[in-house]
Amino acid sequence: MTDTARAIAEGLRRGDRASIARCISIAEDEPELFSRIIKGLYRPGSMPRVIGLTGPPGCGKSTLISLIVPKLVEQGxxxxxxxxxxxSPFSGGSFLGNRIRMEEALSSKHVFMRSIATRGAKGGLSVSIINAIITLASAGFDMIVVESVGSGQADTDIANISSTVLLVLSPGLGDEVQAMKAGIMEIADIFVINKAELEGSDRAAGAVRSYLSTISGGQNKDIALTSCTSRRGIDELVRLIGDHESKVNAKEFAERAFRSEVSRIAKELSSRRVDALIDGHAAAIGQMAESMDPYAAAARLLQGDIEGGRSRRPKR
Ligand SMILES: Nc1nc2c(ncn2[C@@H]2O[C@H](COP(=O)(O)OP(=O)(O)OP(=O)(O)O)[C@@H](O)[C@H]2O)c(=O)[nH]1
Ligand SMILES: [Mg+2]
Known part of the structure; x- marks a missing residue:
């Protein structure tokens, strides 16, 4: 292991915050170094619980997180x-007109917060998200809360890596509920109607309830009404999360999350392998243009059927 990798691994073991931040950046920018750091730290079967929040922009996900997280800390x-x-990552918007209060809520030494950009993940979750989870797990964090803006692929991804999925909605989003039905409504475990002090929240809850009555297992899903401005429903939501977590089959969840991560890493590694092959055989591949279509050339490339800068097979 290089000195950098060793120093960061030791920092993570101690729960050092600068090392955690550094390691998450490395996960984003230097995947090979990250894999070396993690090799010595990864404890098989130690996937932390992941609470995933998704939902349309502005429905209050970040604000809810800032209220839920201190309660999870209180639980140990x-x-x-x-x-x-x-x-709007944790800016708090105009949250009670008090941004500082929100930052304070998450400033405990038992909380580590980080925003990650989606980089070319085709609408899915950032490739670094699980790496951030693995990093935090290695530094002793046992529960991870993930905020993701709802969108087709990202929703499926968040369901794969979360032990509990919360779909956050707010009143007046009737159309969104319609649009979301196909995907996320099936995979969400708890439905949250936030901004419940506003008009239309009962109607939104009713729309969700009536939709759930039409899908299999829908009757068993919980709906919570929350208002961050009045703190209404927050304790109840935390209780529902705990209830759901206690019912999660830990082994099944760990296997599902692991499968999803292996798939992502394998895709990343094969993509790098292809790039290296293309670089190494640039001239030969160029010459293939005279004799075959690009699918045939790609198949040969993957079969390793190109040698010494030239295609092995004679030109037709
Ligand atoms: N009235 C009301 N406003 C709220 C409530 N919860 C959050 N807000 C406000 O809604 C706005 C958006 O809140 P955020 O927490 O940033 O929403 P978000 O879902 O994280 O938004 P994005 O990350 O941009 O998708 C902010 O101005 C919050 O203060 C609530 O319960 N009632
Ligand atoms: Mg947000």
Missing amino acids: HKVGVVAVDAS
Whole structure:
């Protein structure tokens, strides 16, 4: 292991915050160094619990997180918070007109917060998100809260890596509920109607309830009404999260999350392998243009059927 990798690994073991921040940056920018750091730290089967929040922009996900997380800390958890591509990451917006209060809520030494951009993940979750989770787990965080803006692929991804999925909605989003039905409504475990002090929240809850009555297992899903401005429903939501977590099959969840991560890493590694092949055989591949279509050339490349800068097979 290089000195850098060793120093960061030791920092993570101690729970040192600068090392955690550094390691998450490395996960984003230097995947090979990250894999060396993690090799010595990864404890098989030690996937932390992941609470995933998704929902339309501005429905109050970050604000809810700032109210939920201190309660999880009170329960004895060390909580990592990862916001993926949030358009307003933890600025708190005009939250009670008090941004500082929100930052304070998350400034405990038992909380580590980080925003991560989606980089070319085709609408899915950032490739670094699980790496951030693995980093935080290695530093002793046992519960991770992930905020993601709802969108097709990202929703499926968040379901794969979360032990509990919260779909956050707010009143007046009737159309969004319609649009979301196909995907996220099936995979969400708890439905949150936030901004419940506003008009239309009962109607929104009713729309969700009536939709759930039409899908299999829908009757078993919980709906919570919360208002961050009045703190209404927050304790109840935390209780529902705990209830759901206690029902999660830990082994099944760990296997699902692991599968999703292996798939992501394998894709990343094969993409790098292809880039290296293309670089190494640039001239030969160029010459293939005269004799075959690009699919045939790609198949030969993957079969390793190109040698010494030239295609092995004679030109037709
Ligand atoms: N009235 C009301 N406003 C709220 C409530 N919760 C959050 N807000 C406000 O809604 C706005 C958006 O809140 P955020 O927490 O940033 O929402 P978000 O879902 O994280 O937004 P993005 O990350 O941009 O998708 C802010 O101005 C909050 O203060 C609530 O319960 N009631
Ligand atoms: Mg947000």
